[in-house]
Amino acid sequence: MNRMSWFNAVSLTLGFAFLYIPMVILVIFSFNESKLVTVWAGFSTKWYGELLQNDAFLNAAWVTLKVAVFSSTLATVLGTIAAYVLVRGGRFMGRTLFSGMIYAPLVMPEVITGLSLLLLFIGIGLDRGVFTIVLAHTTFSMCYVSVVVSSRLVTFDRSLEEAALDLGCSASEAFRLVTLPIIAPAVISGWLLAFTLSLDDLVIASFTSGPSATTLPIKIFSAVRLGVSPEINALSTIMISIVTVGVITASLVTKHQVAKQKREEMEAVRS
Amino acid sequence: MRRYFLIAIPYVWLLALFLVPFAIVLKISLSDAAIARPPYFPQFDWAEGIAAFLAELDFENFVWLTEDDLYWKAYLSSLKIAVISTFFTLLAGYPIAYGMARAPAEWRPTLMMLVILPFWTSFLIRVYAWMGILSNEGFLNQFLMWTGVISEPLTILNTNSAVYIGIVYTYLPFMILPIYSALERLDGSLIEAAEDLGCSRLSAFWLVTVPLSKNGIIAGSFLVFIPVLGEFVIPSLLGGSDTLMIGKVLWEEFFSNRDWPVASAVAVVLLLLLVVPIVLFQRNQQKQQEAEQ
Amino acid sequence: MNTSAFEPWNDPEAKPLIHFQNVTKRYGEFTAIDNLTIDIYEREFYALLGPSGCGKTTLMRMLAGFETPTEGTIHLAGQDIAPVPPNKRAVNMMFQSYALFPHLSVWENIAFGLKREKMPKHDIGDRVEEMLRLTRLEKFARRKPHQISGGQRQRVALARSLAKHPKLLLLDEPLGALDKKLRQETQFELMDIQEKTGTTFVIVTHDQEEAMTVASRVAVMDHGKIIQVATPDRIYETPNSVYVADFIGDVNLIEGTAKPNGSDVYAMSWHEGHAPLAVQSPNGFSDGQKCHLAIRPEKVSISADKPETADNAVQGKILDIAYLGNISTYHVELPTGAVIKAQAANTRRIARRAFTWEDTVWLSWTATAGVLLAE
Numbered sequence: 001m002n003r004m005s006w007f008n009a010v011s012l013t014l015g016f017a018f019l020y021i022p023m024v025i026l027v028i029f030s031f032n033e034s035k036l037v038t039v040w041a042g043f044s045t046k047w048y049g050e051l052l053q054n055d056a057f058l059n060a061a062w063v064t065l066k067v068a069v070f071s072s073t074l075a076t077v078l079g080t081i082a083a084y085v086l087v088r089g090g091r092f093m094g095r096t097l098f099s100g101m102i103y104a105p106l107v108m109p110e111v112i113t114g115l116s117l118l119l120l121f122i123g124i125g126l127d128r129g130v131f132t133i134v135l136a137h138t139t140f141s142m143c144y145v146s147v148v149v150s151s152r153l154v155t156f157d158r159s160l161e162e163a164a165l166d167l168g169c170s171a172s173e174a175f176r177l178v179t180l181p182i183i184a185p186a187v188i189s190g191w192l193l194a195f196t197l198s199l200d201d202l203v204i205a206s207f208t209s210g211p212s213a214t215t216l217p218i219k220i221f222s223a224v225r226l227g228v229s230p231e232i233n234a235l236s237t238i239m240i241s242i243v244t245v246g247v248i249t250a251s252l253v254t255k256h257q258v259a260k261q262k263r264e265e266m267e268a269v270r271s
Numbered sequence: 272m273r274r275y276f277l278i279a280i281p282y283v284w285l286l287a288l289f290l291v292p293f294a295i296v297l298k299i300s301l302s303d304a305a306i307a308r309p310p311y312f313p314q315f316d317w318a319e320g321i322a323a324f325l326a327e328l329d330f331e332n333f334v335w336l337t338e339d340d341l342y343w344k345a346y347l348s349s350l351k352i353a354v355i356s357t358f359f360t361l362l363a364g365y366p367i368a369y370g371m372a373r374a375p376a377e378w379r380p381t382l383m384m385l386v387i388l389p390f391w392t393s394f395l396i397r398v399y400a401w402m403g404i405l406s407n408e409g410f411l412n413q414f415l416m417w418t419g420v421i422s423e424p425l426t427i428l429n430t431n432s433a434v435y436i437g438i439v440y441t442y443l444p445f446m447i448l449p450i451y452s453a454l455e456r457l458d459g460s461l462i463e464a465a466e467d468l469g470c471s472r473l474s475a476f477w478l479v480t481v482p483l484s485k486n487g488i489i490a491g492s493f494l495v496f497i498p499v500l501g502e503f504v505i506p507s508l509l510g511g512s513d514t515l516m517i518g519k520v521l522w523e524e525f526f527s528n529r530d531w532p533v534a535s536a537v538a539v540v541l542l543l544l545l546v547v548p549i550v551l552f553q554r555n556q557q558k559q560q561e562a563e564q
Numbered sequence: 565m566n567t568s569a570f571e572p573w574n575d576p577e578a579k580p581l582i583h584f585q586n587v588t589k590r591y592g593e594f595t596a597i598d599n600l601t602i603d604i605y606e607r608e609f610y611a612l613l614g615p616s617g618c619g620k621t622t623l624m625r626m627l628a629g630f631e632t633p634t635e636g637t638i639h640l641a642g643q644d645i646a647p648v649p650p651n652k653r654a655v656n657m658m659f660q661s662y663a664l665f666p667h668l669s670v671w672e673n674i675a676f677g678l679k680r681e682k683m684p685k686h687d688i689g690d691r692v693e694e695m696l697r698l699t700r701l702e703k704f705a706r707r708k709p710h711q712i713s714g715g716q717r718q719r720v721a722l723a724r725s726l727a728k729h730p731k732l733l734l735l736d737e738p739l740g741a742l743d744k745k746l747r748q749e750t751q752f753e754l755m756d757i758q759e760k761t762g763t764t765f766v767i768v769t770h771d772q773e774e775a776m777t778v779a780s781r782v783a784v785m786d787h788g789k790i791i792q793v794a795t796p797d798r799i800y801e802t803p804n805s806v807y808v809a810d811f812i813g814d815v816n817l818i819e820g821t822a823k824p825n826g827s828d829v830y831a832m833s834w835h836e837g838h839a840p841l842a843v844q845s846p847n848g849f850s851d852g853q854k855c856h857l858a859i860r861p862e863k864v865s866i867s868a869d870k871p872e873t874a875d876n877a878v879q880g881k882i883l884d885i886a887y888l889g890n891i892s893t894y895h896v897e898l899p900t901g902a903v904i905k906a907q908a909a910n911t912r913r914i915a916r917r918a919f920t921w922e923d924t925v926w927l928s929w930t931a932t933a934g935v936l937l938a939e
Contacts, residue, residue, distance in 0.1 A: 015367035109501020116292035168680030
């Protein structure tokens, strides 16, 4: 099937146009001279300048970044352990409850997760701020990490671990020297997923943050409620560019690696 | 010993930060509005014992939910919006997934990346992008007036239509990916066999392709339906004051009315509402896994 | 090396390296190993042969330490190994999938086990070089597992498991992933390496040809039990049961009743109206006992006329001919309906073959050609 039918071509074109036109418009109008977002009045980068002057946004961005780094790192550690326990732990008391608690947050509406955590923090008298957001984000993103890592562990050739034990490793050495290096790509993508989830989250952060800590999504949300603003467009453009560059780089690197591995395997067979 | 320590770390974390908070929500939803004002914890007095504690609990808040028709309407309208928007997402997503699966093999990774890319971009920003498009002086109205289809701007923003558009847009990747992975695995010779046996192109599609991508369709629909039920951002940015969704009601009950017991009761009912689709979804996934083995 | 044959199992003084004493392994209701007792001697190349699910892999995994016996004990060099974890056992294993660490080079894979026992750095280097030489992998030391061919991977796995000087090396279907030609070459390489290093090898395989080629002794297993342990030639020539005779190679089985006719000599009546068959067999049978005559196709001669001197001769009609190039197998139907296979070398070109379909021929064999087996 080297030629596409007109139907497939049309549906792909329309589909991707639908997915991308809103973002393209957003980006274009971040360079608009006028305050009115919908009327083009000439090219300008002044909104980027204003954004860099806006301390409230910069502070919020800094808080968001801190929360994302801490929570995704913590979530990666906890999620990887949880995945290992689920896939390799065998039977233990309360295993069903445990796997339920891993999967439930994935389908739990954010409003409920946020509300319940807030009630807990109030109940134990914890002051809300960066720390409580980190706790909240770690809790739900560790479940995503655990799903990503356990799907890798399920396909992991168990005899590799047995070979390590057979060659004299203790269980923890086998994990450190063999299992972890091999599942590292899954752990890294788990971390990236946790990181973006944390950057992105509005609802849970709104419940668990205090007056001292406002994250970027909270800031954007309250600005956006009042209507469209070119400053937000500029901010969105920056965020979209970072993600786009990141995703494209990552996919090029993987593509290159896969191609290299294939080439080397072909050569090995021929030799 | 070491093994139990390893299990205990994530286990205790989830107990403390997932299960316990949820138990608190359940408890507060059964408390009186007056007593339930913070702080809550002293309310449980060991001296009085569990019996006294239980005696204080009542279903008052749940009764309240049934009496005030706001909640009924919010639940029903959430369900309605979730069903309709899932249907539209399927309608938009299936042809895209089909086109991707039929595209030349060397394009597919790129197309796949193009579908995933929006997923990594901020949800809030993607919803926000539509505010500029759908408003009265927005691009859609400008475009339609320029083509002469309409002479007066349409009011789309702050209506349910805007909510549908926003949901279809933001949840489209969730629908495309499972359908695509089902269609991509589909053996092309099956279609050829069907045509060889006398099917037309269209009947081969209905009789072979659609049934074989059924699991993808079901998975995609649940992946859209379940989170949409509790959605908050889309109705509050794109919807109007008459857009009732339970996530938004809960938020307002909590942040505006400060009625925590009612907010908790709303949360409990929302969760009950979600149990059925989640269980169905789980069962579908399990069946699929077993079939693959 | 001494000139006498290597047969420690016939020496009552010899101490076995491995001793299984009444070992049973159960998984819930399922019994994988059923009350099994065996001895394996030092420097032996011991093959566990059987269909999948017969318990051979479980047996090997108990030696490696990945499974523990439900009942019974396993001794390695006189020491009970039940309390020793896999990473402390002087036993190494070569995995069916090879289990090469994909993130480490060939050199690092071989050095992996040595580093764990805190060997000095230059000793590790020396030992790895030695193993690379032994397995002819010097050129590939820096490569990653995915950069070498299947046969080379197999040799890396072997080198890695031998590097630690194990008392015992376990090989789980070591040649299963190779194509046929490479497999045959590698069989001899394995034997060569086993002889050079003097390590005791226990190999698990379902390929009877492989077991026969490499092993000093073959243990045929079925349903968690050992059916027979013997040298390859004994297993083939004098199987102790219908199961073993049938499992190893091709065999004709003729049912009948035994009638002793001198020491170790029997006349087996097998069909009314036919002369009883003369058989010489070490297995003892009483008068009138049911038995099977097992005879290999290549030990049955085929001729147009009745041979004068043969101990046994029967007439039949050629039903089928399987032409295999070097030999042909003739399927001959006897008047009783039974089909006997006979093999003959194709010394002449096929166009000048002596027999063809539907020909009436005589089959003959000597009294010592077959063996009498109980049911």
